[in-house]
Amino acid sequence: MHAPNEFLENYFPILLFMGVAAFVSVVPVTLAFLRAKRNSYAAKTSAYECGFSPMSDTRQRFDIRFYLVAILFVIFDLEIAFLLPWAVAFKGMELYGLVSMLFFLSVLIIGFVYEWKKGALDWE
């Protein structure tokens, strides 16, 4: 419960943050624009697109396996993101924490075995 003014005051750090963000993003670009030497050629100005040609039809088909690998990556990346704080707080949780994490990992492993067996990892 706050009075109206006090309520807005809570948002002051956000305003400050937006100001700093604007400063940090605008100043280097402006400085580079004003001060840097320009010497551009085709390869340097083209966008970098991990392995694809940047100038082609956007409706190009790409292999579904790229997508599958990306999904797998995200799942196991998240697993790590859960495991780290769990490991840090492990002492306070005792058996309950261990069993919960084992359940979580076993669910992931079942999913992984399913994907493996279905041939999602075969690159042929």
Place this chain on the structure above:
Amino acid sequence: MGAPIFAEVSFVIVAFVYLFLSFVRDQKRIAQLLSYITLGILVSLFLYFIGDLERFIGNIGGFFNVTKLVMSSKLLILFVSIVLLSLVGGTFFWKDYLFARAEFFVIFLFMLAGSFLMIEAFDFLSLYLAMELQALSLYVLLAFKKDDPAAIEAAVKYFVLSSVASGVFLYGVSFIYGVVGDTNFLLVYEALNSILSVEGSEKTIIYIGMALVLSGLVFKISLVPFHMWPPDIYQGAPIWVVTLLATVSKIVGVTVIINLLTGPFKALSDQWELFFLVLGLLSIAIGSLSALAQNNLLRFLGFSTIAHMGFISLSMAGGDYMGLEKAYVYLIIYVVMILGFFSLLMEGKYRLKYIGKKLENLDDFAGFSKIAPGMSFMLALFLFSLAGIPPLAGFFAKLYVVIVLVRENLTVYAVLALLFSILGAFYYLRLIKFMYFDEPKDKNFTCLEFDFKTFIFFRVPSLLCMLFIIFYAIWPNRLINFVTFIFE
């Protein structure tokens, strides 16, 4: 410990076992086997639950809370799922192997687990997680027919709209969390109660939060500003999935909304009564008016769903407990009607497909009473009930809503709702006119013969639903007393 959610846990564990059966070569036989096993699990759960409703009541860690209302919704969902599995068996019998894969049952069980967790959620976070589990399974089920452009279009539409709706829901939760500092229903209820008794500027934020949360949920039951999806999706998606969306999804949506209204938002009843009053009237108006112009049967059912959900919403607008009770009665009657109607429709589709005809547009029903007299009679009964013709259950459902509105001094809204539903009666009666008063397009038609297996898979569920809507008028108090009992 843990007993209140043992059904959900067993669904998930069974689903993991099923996952490994998807490696077997002969998926058709596996799917048939799994449909029987799943049916057995659901029937035994149903019998176990119906024995003693109050046995499973309890709270789990402040995240889930099982009440009598939750148990009765679970029973309703189990009944619907048993019928749905019987319909799946029917599709296998008619050599439609769209769902003949072990993964289908895995996803179906996940959908059930998500629905159960959603209705018993007692915290905005667990509600959101369960909602996503259910929605993800629904996206996959909608996209099951992956070589049909219409089905894919329906799936993508549902995916995009549902994601936006859950985003809106989360946004609303963030407002409430910002004011209250917690997401538990009980704590939110207590905090809102004390905040509302003090004068201050945060009331507006609470109202915005509540409106956003309810908007995200109202999407699931397709009330008017969020009503664009049912017609398109009903038309495009496989009919079995449409049946699922029209029944389970609606039960879950209405139960969750009732949970919220009697729980965290109880102190805000003046605000949400207005919310549901406006949405309900608009839904009845737009649903009835748009259905008039439709020629595709499923599309027309999509619009009729909107109108029916409008009645539930109007009933919620009418007062704290009586209105919500009557909304729940309406929900039960509606689900039984639409379930019986859809099982008949699936039977008709498969049987006519077998003799080389289709059942898609309203005029495909021309002379249907001569081709299939029994089926047309039952369809006509369900249509009369949906339109609200007196001796059938649909009439009583509407009657209770009107009584609630009149008691709450909202007579104008009751009159308007009735006027629109008279308009709505036209399109139900038009289908009956096609069936009974028109000649078949094809002059040398043949009458459909009795088929025992089709009878078991499709007709028995629809007969059960029909018995309910006919005999409801004799013992109306049974259901009313039951609903009063679960709401007390």
